[in-house]
Amino acid sequence: MTWLPPFLFPLSHVPPVTVGAADVPDWLFALVAGPTVVGWIVTYVLAIRQAARDGRVGIPAFLIAVDFAWEFSLTFLLEQTPQQRQINFLWVLFDAVLLYQALRLGPRDYPHLSPRLVRWALAGVLVWASVIVMVGANEFHDDDGMYTGMFIQVPLSASFILMLKRRGSSAGQSMYIAVAKAVGSLFAGLTAFAVHPDHHLLQVLVPTYVALDIAYLVLLHRAMRAEGRRPWAFRTPRAGAPGASAPRVRVPQVTEVTEAPQSDDATP
Template sequence: MVDGIRMLLAAVCGLGWTITYVLAVRNGLRDRTYCIPLVALAMNICWEFQFVFFRSADHMSGSNSDVGGAEVVIGVIWLIVDCGLLYTVFRFGPGEFPFLPPRVFYAGFVVVLGLAYAGIEVLSREFDDGDVVLTSFGMNVAMSGLFLAMLAVRGSSRGQSMGIAVSKCVGTAATCAAWFLDTSEYPGPWLPYCMTACFVLDVAYIGALATVLRAEKEKEAEGGRQVGERPVPRDIERNASL
């Protein structure tokens, strides 16, 4: 019974985050920008790469290899969709930093990827016995905060949507629920803290985005923009974009 629930929660997590990534690619192509904060995207890609190719055997050696196997398949799907996310970064990212030559932006993003990979590797070995569970929850906290920061910096819903916000929240909540089925595997205060922080930040992001979307609709109704036209950030907001 418990194993079946875990399998269901793993599927919900995989579906929620897959929807998030697909919507982010679609919105990025539509709004000509990236939709996942750069640091968060770098951490996610590196985590998924390590989990699929280097950590999955250890992860599947636990009590339920079926759940572990399903999670590896989900990780492969995420890596495939990541190609679309990377395209939006390399295609539209330099436009968010007009004060930087494109080659500097590209080099900087590659450096961020390298730092993210090394950081996850070190943290996994130091605090997670070589696994990537504890680091994944810490990354989720960072991502939730970075989405709020991106919304604040851009000052508009450009590159964002309620679909992304809700599906991201549901995917994370499913993973948190799976832990509550057996708290003995990862005891201590770290996971409860991360789960609480993710929930608070995700709900705050949903509320903040809803407020921005409502304000944009009111402005459209007043004739400030043509209905359906995406808001364009001011130069100072573009320069500070995450």
Template sequence: MTVSSLFIALCGIGWIVAYVDALRLGFKDKTYSIPFITLALNFTWEIHYTIQGYHVFGYHVSTIVNFLWVLVDIGILYTYFKYGRKEVKASTPVFYGQAFVFIILCSIIHHFTYQWLGIVKGALYVGFSINFIMSFLFIRMFYRRGGSQGQSLLIAISKCFGTFSSTILIGMIGSKTAGGINHHILYMGLIIFVVDLFYINLLVKDKKKAKTKVSALS
């Protein structure tokens, strides 16, 4: 296994762990654990680059990882459609209609970005942009829900680990396929890392607060 494949695998493992726990918590807490905007963007990105990746690279580790992400994301999307209605102030037809339209728009965005930037840069820039948005939306979700319902340290840490692995590869070590070291990805990845640490800190404090509350009542 090459260094590039190793870091791609580490990124894939980190995100798969985050996704699986998001799926588990979705059913446990009867909610959705990934903000819908980034969930839709991620899901359509994964489908698009699984298909394109297979056509260009065949059974490369990145193509396999993308395919595994798609499978878990189908389950997370199900939790959004099953439980998300109670959090979205819209009628049932509007709730499903706007979600469907947004998923279609995301697919169109990925298609044109791919046409414009190509498979590698398209996947990288859009993937990190989605990740960037997701970091801030996790914090928004925490404050909007007034706590960590549907969220966990495992999701936050695994996301942080997975993203930082790809930041190191693309932004510090450099990848031949990606055209060497990419400083734009490095800067974006470091911002994501800082925001993710802030989110992790929020969850740690919330967990301590909950333990203190339980101790006081017992």
């Protein structure tokens, strides 16, 4: 007999990870998976465009390496469902451009480090993440990338907030990137709920990164307003450019005071 009180929650008799995917109708899968694919493609395209305009990566550099590792590994290296491999292949094409931008522009976010060191660190993260994704997917028998994908989503969403804070400006970022990313991630979570309703870990991870996405939207909107940028203008001068509008500062009016003329009888 143990002196500890009885536990409150017993382990599942059947490990949820061993429960197979639900039989989801094709129309329902298309309804939730379609916006996931489109949302992330739009995110990638807008991030590439913004990085070209601002000279700063639109997605945190080290998470680009992780994202590329996930998509490349689950497309070309590890067994996955045919449908998921086709989706991943589309994403990896755009992510390859983002990875090139990360290697070229990423060091600007780490001025205290040499560009060479940052690029080697990015390469190291890419290799490490590829191994983790493959081992993790094999460990969970994650043949559609749900577990590994949801694990990546949480630090990815948090990294956008950290990127905004580290830069101290909205350079390389836009509300449209943030919205497209939030929509793609939200529907990825809904896809996970539909396909794996018994996988309770996913039911914790998804609300976590959705909350982080909402927080980033609010913080980015405030930052752009403070900089004098119009958050929802698609064509605006890049952050910090000479043509960008500056925050409005109210300058108090100064009333000129003149001395009253002194009379000849005034005491000096």
